[in-house]
Amino acid sequence: xxxGSPARPPFPRAGxxxxxxxxxxxxxxxxxxxxxxxxxxxxxxxxxxxEPAAYRLEPVRTPPxxxxxxxxxxxxRLLAARLRVVDFTGRAExxxxxxxxxxxxxxxxxxxxxxxxxxxxxxxxxQFARLSVEAGWRVRVARPARSTSRRxxxxxxxxxxRDGLLVLVDYAERWAVDDLTGMLDELAGxxxxxxxxxARASGLWWSGLSHRLERDxxxxxxxxxxxxxxxxxxxxxxxxxxxxxxxxxxxxxxADAVGRPARITTDPAYGVALxxxxxxxxxxxxxxHAESAPDDPARLSEYLLNHELDYWQDLHxxxxxxxxxxxxxxxxxxxxxSLTGPLAHPAGxxxxxxxxxxxxxxxxxxxxxxxARCFPPRDQATVLEPLYPDRLAEDFIALLTxxxxxxxxxxxxxxxxxxxxxxxxxxxxxxxxxYARQAITVLIETAARWEHVARTQLSPxxxxxxxxxxxxxxxxxxxxxxxxxxxxxVLEAIEPHLPAHHVDLDVGSLACVEALTGHRLAxxxxxxERAKLxxxxxxxxxxxGLGDRAHASFDRAVELFRSLPASRAAETRVDHAWxxxxxxxxxxxxxxxxxxxxxxxxxxxxxxxxxxxxxxxxGEGLATGMDALEITMSHTGRHxxxxxxxYLVVQARETQPNKDAGAxxxxxxxxxNLGNRLAQQGSDRQARAATYSGLKIxxxxxxxxxxxxxxxxxxxxxxxxxxxxxxxxxxxxLQAAEEAARLYRAMAETNPAAFGLDLATSLANLGTLHGAxxxxxxxxxxxxxxxxxxxxxxxxxxxxxxxxxxRIVAKLAYWHAHLGDVENALLHLREAVTLSRTLTPQDSLxxxxxxARALMPTAFMLAVLGRPDEALHGMEAAAELYRHLVAADEAxxxxxxxxxxxxxxxxxxxxxxxxxxxxxxxxxxxxxxGPIGGRTEAxxxxxxxxxxxxxxxxxxxxxxxT
Numbered sequence: 001x002x003x004g005s006p007a008r009p010p011f012p013r014a015g016x017x018x019x020x021x022x023x024x025x026x027x028x029x030x031x032x033x034x035x036x037x038x039x040x041x042x043x044x045x046x047x048x049x050x051e052p053a054a055y056r057l058e059p060v061r062t063p064p065x066x067x068x069x070x071x072x073x074x075x076x077r078l079l080a081a082r083l084r085v086v087d088f089t090g091r092a093e094x095x096x097x098x099x100x101x102x103x104x105x106x107x108x109x110x111x112x113x114x115x116x117x118x119x120x121x122x123x124x125x126x127q128f129a130r131l132s133v134e135a136g137w138r139v140r141v142a143r144p145a146r147s148t149s150r151r152x153x154x155x156x157x158x159x160x161x162r163d164g165l166l167v168l169v170d171y172a173e174r175w176a177v178d179d180l181t182g183m184l185d186e187l188a189g190x191x192x193x194x195x196x197x198x199a200r201a202s203g204l205w206w207s208g209l210s211h212r213l214e215r216d217x218x219x220x221x222x223x224x225x226x227x228x229x230x231x232x233x234x235x236x237x238x239x240x241x242x243x244x245x246x247x248x249x250x251x252x253x254x255a256d257a258v259g260r261p262a263r264i265t266t267d268p269a270y271g272v273a274l275x276x277x278x279x280x281x282x283x284x285x286x287x288x289h290a291e292s293a294p295d296d297p298a299r300l301s302e303y304l305l306n307h308e309l310d311y312w313q314d315l316h317x318x319x320x321x322x323x324x325x326x327x328x329x330x331x332x333x334x335x336x337x338s339l340t341g342p343l344a345h346p347a348g349x350x351x352x353x354x355x356x357x358x359x360x361x362x363x364x365x366x367x368x369x370x371x372a373r374c375f376p377p378r379d380q381a382t383v384l385e386p387l388y389p390d391r392l393a394e395d396f397i398a399l400l401t402x403x404x405x406x407x408x409x410x411x412x413x414x415x416x417x418x419x420x421x422x423x424x425x426x427x428x429x430x431x432x433x434x435y436a437r438q439a440i441t442v443l444i445e446t447a448a449r450w451e452h453v454a455r456t457q458l459s460p461x462x463x464x465x466x467x468x469x470x471x472x473x474x475x476x477x478x479x480x481x482x483x484x485x486x487x488x489x490v491l492e493a494i495e496p497h498l499p500a501h502h503v504d505l506d507v508g509s510l511a512c513v514e515a516l517t518g519h520r521l522a523x524x525x526x527x528x529e530r531a532k533l534x535x536x537x538x539x540x541x542x543x544x545g546l547g548d549r550a551h552a553s554f555d556r557a558v559e560l561f562r563s564l565p566a567s568r569a570a571e572t573r574v575d576h577a578w579x580x581x582x583x584x585x586x587x588x589x590x591x592x593x594x595x596x597x598x599x600x601x602x603x604x605x606x607x608x609x610x611x612x613x614x615x616x617x618x619g620e621g622l623a624t625g626m627d628a629l630e631i632t633m634s635h636t637g638r639h640x641x642x643x644x645x646x647y648l649v650v651q652a653r654e655t656q657p658n659k660d661a662g663a664x665x666x667x668x669x670x671x672x673n674l675g676n677r678l679a680q681q682g683s684d685r686q687a688r689a690a691t692y693s694g695l696k697i698x699x700x701x702x703x704x705x706x707x708x709x710x711x712x713x714x715x716x717x718x719x720x721x722x723x724x725x726x727x728x729x730x731x732x733x734l735q736a737a738e739e740a741a742r743l744y745r746a747m748a749e750t751n752p753a754a755f756g757l758d759l760a761t762s763l764a765n766l767g768t769l770h771g772a773x774x775x776x777x778x779x780x781x782x783x784x785x786x787x788x789x790x791x792x793x794x795x796x797x798x799x800x801x802x803x804x805x806x807r808i809v810a811k812l813a814y815w816h817a818h819l820g821d822v823e824n825a826l827l828h829l830r831e832a833v834t835l836s837r838t839l840t841p842q843d844s845l846x847x848x849x850x851x852a853r854a855l856m857p858t859a860f861m862l863a864v865l866g867r868p869d870e871a872l873h874g875m876e877a878a879a880e881l882y883r884h885l886v887a888a889d890e891a892x893x894x895x896x897x898x899x900x901x902x903x904x905x906x907x908x909x910x911x912x913x914x915x916x917x918x919x920x921x922x923x924x925x926x927x928x929x930g931p932i933g934g935r936t937e938a939x940x941x942x943x944x945x946x947x948x949x950x951x952x953x954x955x956x957x958x959x960x961x962t
Contacts, residue, residue: 055142055143055144055179055182055183056142056143056144057140057141057142057167058140058141058142058143059139059140059141060126060129060139060140060141060168061082061378062082062083062084063082063083065083065084065085065250066078066083066250068250068251068252071250071251072251072252072288073311073314074307074308074311074374075247075251075281075284075285075304075307076281076304076305076307076308076387076392078247078250078251078281079274079277079278079281079304079388079389079392080388080389081122081123081126081388081389082122082126084126085246085247085250086242086243086246086247086277087242087246088123088124088126088127089242090229090230090235090239091120091124091127091229094113094124094224094226095124095127095128095131097224098111098124098128098196098224099128099131101194101222102128102132102135102137102164102166102194106192106220107188107192107193108184108187108188108192108193108194108195108219108220109193109194109195109219109220109221109222110184110194110195110196110197110210110213110219110220110221110222111194111195111196111197111221111222111223111224112172112197112198112199112206112210112221112222112223112224113125113196113197113198113199113224113226114198114199114200114201114206114223114224114225114226115200115225115226115227116200116272117200117274117389117390117391117394117445118272118273118274118275118389118391119226119228119229119272119273119274120226120229120273120274121170121198121199121226122170122198123273124226125168125170125196125198128166128196129166129168132166135163136163137163137164137165137166137194138163138164138165138166139165139166139167139168140165140166140167140168141167141168141169141170142167142168142169142183142195144175144176144179163192164192164193164194165187165192165193165194166193166194166195166196167187167193167194167195167196168196168198169195169196169197169198170198171198171199172197172198172199173199173200173201173205173473173475173476174437174438174441174473174475174476175473176437176473176504177209177473177474177504178504180209181209181213181217184213184217184219185217188217188219199475200445201475201478201479205474205475205478205507205508206223207507207546208474208506208507208544208545209221210222210223214791214792217756217789217791218788218789218790218791218792228268228271228272229271229272229273229276230270230271230273230276231268231271233264233265233266235271236264236265236270236271236276237260237264237265239270239273239276240260240261240264240270240276240279240280241260241280243276243277243279243280243281244258244260244280244283244284247277247280247281247284248284251284251285251288253284253287253288255284257287258280258283258284258287259283260283261279261283261293261295261297262295263295263296263297264279267297269297269298270297274389274391275297275300278297278300278301278304278392279293279297279300281304282294282300282303282304285304285307286303299406301391301392301395301396301399302395302399302406302407302408304392305392305395305396305399305408306408308387309327309331311374312326312327312330312331312374313326313327315330315370315373315374325366325367325370328411329357329367329370330370330371330374331396331400331411332355332357332411332413332414332417333352333357333367333368333370333371333384334371334374334375334386334387334393334396335396335397335400335411335414335417336351336352336355336357336384336417336421337371337375337384337385337386337387338386338387338393338394338396338397338442339397339418339421339435339438339439339442339443340384340421340435340438340439341384341386341435341438342377342378342379342382342383342384342385342386343382343383343384343435344381344382344383345368345381345382345383347434347435348368348382348383348384349361349364349365349368349383351384351421351433351435352364352367352368352384354420354421355417355420355421356413356417356420368383368384371383371384371385372385375387390445393442394442394445394446394449394450395446395449395450397414397442397443397446397453398446398449398450398452398453400414401414401415401450401452401453401456401457402414402415402452402456403452403453403455403456404450404452415456415457418439418443418457418461419460419461419464419465421433421435421439422436422439422440422461422465422468423465432467432468432471436468436471436472437471437472437473437476440468440469440471440472440476441472441473441476443457443458443461444458444472444476444479444480444483445479447483447485447486448479448483451485454483454485454486454487455485455487458480458486458490459486459487459489459490462490462493462494463487463489463490463493466490466493466494466496466497467497469490469494469497470494470497470498470499470505473504473505473508474504474505474506474507474508474509475507475508476508477505477507477508477509477511477512478507478508478511480508480511480512481508481511481512481514481515482511482515488515488516488519491512491515491516492516494512495512495513495516498512498513500543501543506540506543506544506545507544509540509543509544510540510541510543510544510546513536513537513540514537514540517533517534517536517537520533521533527560527561527563527564528560528561528564528568528571528572528575530560531556531557531558531560531561531572531575531576531579532557532575534553534554534556534557534560535553535554535557535575535578535579535582537553538550538551538552538553538554538557538582538586539582541553542586547586547589547590547798550586551583551586551587551590554579554582554583554586555583557579557582557583558576558579558580558583558599561575561576561579570613573606573609573610573618574606574607574610574614574617574618574621576606577602577603577604577606577607577610577618577621577625578603578621580599580600580602580603580606581599581600581603581621581624581625581628583599584596584597584598584599584600584603584628584629584632585600585628587599588600588628588631588632588635589798589800590798590799590800591798591799591800591803591843591844591847592799592842592843592844593631593632593635593636593843593844593845594636594842595842596628596632597629597632597633597636600625600628600629600632601629603621603625603628603629604622604625604626604629607621607622607625608622619656620666622652623649623652623653623656623666623670624666626645626648626649626652627649627666627669627670627673629645630642630643630645630646630649630673630677631673633645634676634677634680634845634846635844635845635846635847636844636845636888637845637888637889637891639677639680639681639889639891642677642680643674643677643678643680643681646670646673646674646676646677646678647674649670649673649674650667650670650671650674650690653666653667653670654667661701661704661705661708661709664697664700664701665697665698665701665708665709665712667694667697668693668694668697668698668701668712668716669694669712670694671690671691671693671694671697672690672691672694672712672715672716672719674690675687675688675689675690675691675694675719675723676719678690679722679723679726680891684723684726684727687723688720688723688724688727691716691719691720691723692720692723694716694719695713695716695717695719695720698712698713698716699713699716701713710743710747711743711747711755711758713743714740714743714744714747714758714762715740715758717736717737717739717740717743718736718737718740718758718761718762718765720736721733721734721736721737721740721765721769722765724736725768725769725772730769730772730773733769734766734769734770734773737762737765737766737769738766740762740765741759741762741763741766744758744759744762745759747759748789756789756790756791757790757800757801757804759786759789760786760787760789760790760804760808761786761804762786763782763783763785763786763789764782764783764786764807764808764811766782767779767780767781767782767783767786767811767812767815768811770782771814771815771818776815776818776819777819779815779818780812780815780816780819783808783811783812783815784812786808787805787808787809787812790804790805790808792805799839799840799843799844799847800844800847802835802838802839803835803839803843803844803847803848803850803851804847805835806831806832806835806836806839806851806854807832807850807851807854809828809829809831809832809835810828810829810832810851810854810855810858810874811854811858812824812828813825813826813827813828813829813832813858814854814857814858814861816828817858817861817862817865818861820865822862822865822867825858825861825862825865826862826867826870829855829858829859829862829870829873829874830873832851832854832855832858832874832877833855833873833874833877835851836851836852836855836877836878836880836881837877837880839851839881841884841887841888845885845888845889848881848884848885849881849885849892851881852878852881852882852885852892852895852899853895855874855875855877855878855881856874856875856878856895856898856899856902856925857925858874859871859872859873859874859875859878859902860902860918860921860925862874863902863906863914863915863918864915864918864919866911866915868906868911868914868915871906871918872903872906872907875899875902875903875906876903878899879896879899879900879903882895882896882899882900883896883900898921898924898925902918902921905917906918
């Protein structure tokens with residue numbers, strides 16, 4: 001390595017690595033970096049902010065029902081759900097289920113009501129809100145604060161709502177995930193909160209969100225798909241008749257004279273609530289005009305929108321002194337408003353000009369004023385209130401866009417309007433307008449029902465500007481990837497722009513890659529090419545929190561590489577090694593370190609073979625694989641080998657010629673892991689020096705790029721705190737631990753799936769430091785907070801999650817015992833014992849050892865407090881863990897002997913004598929077990945595919961009949 005080029009370090013053998021001179025001890029640390037917006041499971045990436053999620057809470061408002069004259073001139077206004085023109089009926093079972101959910105004793109709970117547009121989600125939520133107010137609940141509607149200029153209403157202090165707070169969140173799938181999870185986390189801190197989400201989508205979007213809420217925020221999350229309102233012919237007739245009667249009353253028409261559609265009993269489309277209402281409204285309006293209402297439900301929007309156009313034309317002809325524009329200009333303005341949604345006035349003026357509605361400010365203002373007269377804004381500070389209901393707005397966009405075969409007159413202007421709205425000017429660079437998320441989402445939803453919109457609008461736009469798809473958010477990407485008539489080339493154009501990890505996009509990125517992988521696997525015959533596809537898919541699945549699926553994908557990739565003939569071994573060696581590395585790391589992240597050892601060792605061996613032939617491709621893999629392997633070695637009792645390998649990793653990283661931020665981060669993580677290995681061996685001074693070297697690297701990197709390196713900085717601070725605590729420098733240790741907890745708390749607010757366990761560990765360590773200083777009440781508070789963060793183990797829970805919760809619960813019992821709160825100590829000890837018995841000898845030694853080291857001191861304390869039976873219960877669990885631990889790792893010998901001794905004597909000794917004996921053994925216990933805080937390992941999962949990318953064949957559009 002003297003010339004600075006990567007050499008071929010030998011595969012490590014026990015005791016075979018030369019060790020560098022001890023690293024110098026450093027002095028004070030400075031802790032900087034503030035950030036949060038995170039995104040990932042295996043490694044951090046994405047934008048970081050410390051600001052809370054932006055939202056506002058508003059009271060539920062019901063606008064007045066239109067007058068008879070207005071109803072006749074603009075019948076479509078009567079369809080707005082918030083007007084409640086049609087009485088709410090049916091849905092008794094759904095209301096019962098929602099009421100049962102609301103009245104549970106849980107502190108916080110989330111329920112999703114999902115269904116296609118027009119299914120009746122808003123009406124159901126509105127009725128449930130009214131019933132909840134009658135039951136004593138306070139009801140608010142949540143909206144993203146960024147959507148308008150108004151400030152949010154501050155939630156009242158916890159306890160002010162005697163019966164609870166119900167929050168309604170419409171279009172939940174259109175919220176940025178960090179805003180939505182931040183709001184849910186903040187509201188969940190109240191005494192009693194129910195959050196009702198309404199969304200068209202569920203699927204992958206909901207799976208990812210509910211997983212995070214339940215596992216990391218301890219918020220119960222359930223879904224309730226909304227069935228058809230009227231599935232049978234009789235139900236469809238009844239739904240139509242109810243709506244017809246109310247619309248006829250509103251428009252001054254005799255209801256009995258209005259006939260029913262001929263196909264209502266045979267066409268299931270009329271089972272959708274909005275379709276039944278639109279049919280009834282069209283029938284009433286057609287009677288007024290002595291016309292025939294459309295019998296085809298697909299033509300209802302066309303009929304109602306033509307009458308809307310008549311109203312705009314009449315308004316222009318009889319404007320008087322009011323601002324007026326012709327029907328064509330009004331239609332274009334409605335098109336724009338349906339895409340952008342409400343905007344503050346300056347933004348609305350800019351959008352109107354960009355869309356080509358006018359050029360002169362005075363004319364633009366006249367257009368917006370005329371539009372506001374037709375569509376009064378809910379918020380007086382905004383313009384461009386859209387057409388409601390949403391489905392009617394989407395149909396208007398589709399009908400105004402050329403390419404359909406309906407009789408509605410299209411406007412050539414609409415063919416280019418979306419691109420004009422979403423394409424930045426020359427002086428704006430590659431910026432994305434703030435309304436892009438709303439506009440692209442609406443286009444995607446419209447394209448789901450109108451093929452020509454997908455073909456002539458969405459596909460060309462996204463092929464030219466693929467980054468716009470990312471602005472729509474993860475849920476919309478899922479919908480986009482599932483469009484049956486989308487040109488696959490659109491996803492190919494988007495794929496290179498998908499970030500490696502992003503909290504709002506991970507699930508959508510997976511949907512895109514999954515769709516492309518399906519296409520590519522259908523044509524890829526070569527096992528090596530198919531293996532690469534499975535490996536890339538596994539990385540996306542892991543980022544989306546679908547660990548089991550990721551593991552299966554990596555298994556399939558390894559299987560395919562093994563099926564290749566020996567003649568191709570050299571050609572595919574690096575790719576095969578990356579597949580094995582990912583397979584092993586996936587196992588390690590599940591706490592299955594014993595199973596992870598073999599694939600990780602094989603991966604390192606393959607990288608070692610390849611590094612001489614292709615240093616650039618194999619060098620990073622070798623260092624990453626060695627890092628992963630030494631962690632797994634440590635967790636399986638191979639401490640000497642792990643330490644030797646940790647030194648080798650540091651040496652390899654220090655001599656890498658590449659000195660960019662990624663290489664520096666690799667070196668920093670290697671130092672942190674070396675510090676862990678040295679601490680395990682009792683080499684405290686060297687451990688402090690290694691950890692401090694890693695800390696200094698990440699302080700510098702996080703200052704330059706907090707989005708990428710704040711998680712590493714937090715991990716370094718946790719380990720620095722542990723080192724300082726062992727050195728009895730408790731003040732500095734507490735300072736480092738508090739900074740780590742602050743960073744983790746901010747990151748976990750926006751990505752609890754990635755940082756929930758880390759936050760819990762850092763808070764529990766804070767509790768340990770307070771307890772060591774005899775501040776037992778603060779120790780209880782911090783440890784209880786850690787327990788709240790980690791939540792109940794999900795089903796199924798990983799061994800790492802169960803072990804972390806068991807360790808934290810046992811610590812909480814320990815600190816309660818120090819306060820003399822025996823009942824709470826016993827309550828938590830029982831849970832810790834139950835969780836400890838779910839761990840198996842195949843689970844991580846470090847995880848099981850941490851639980852045993854937390855259980856034994858708690859059992860000692862209860863014995864000292866005069867509760868020998870409960871103490872023996874805890875000691876039995878600790879002794880059982882130690883029995884298996886010592887069989888795998890002799891480092892546990894002294895602790896195991898003490899646990900067995902205390903258990904044996906306790907079973908035969910008088911309780912008072914046992915109490916005295918245990919009190920006398922406490923100093924020896926503290927010497928044997930040491931502090932019960934936890935260190936963190938630096939992550940090693942690659943943040944993006946490291947293998948050679950597949951070069952797919954160009955996917956041709958599938959031909960479909962229009």
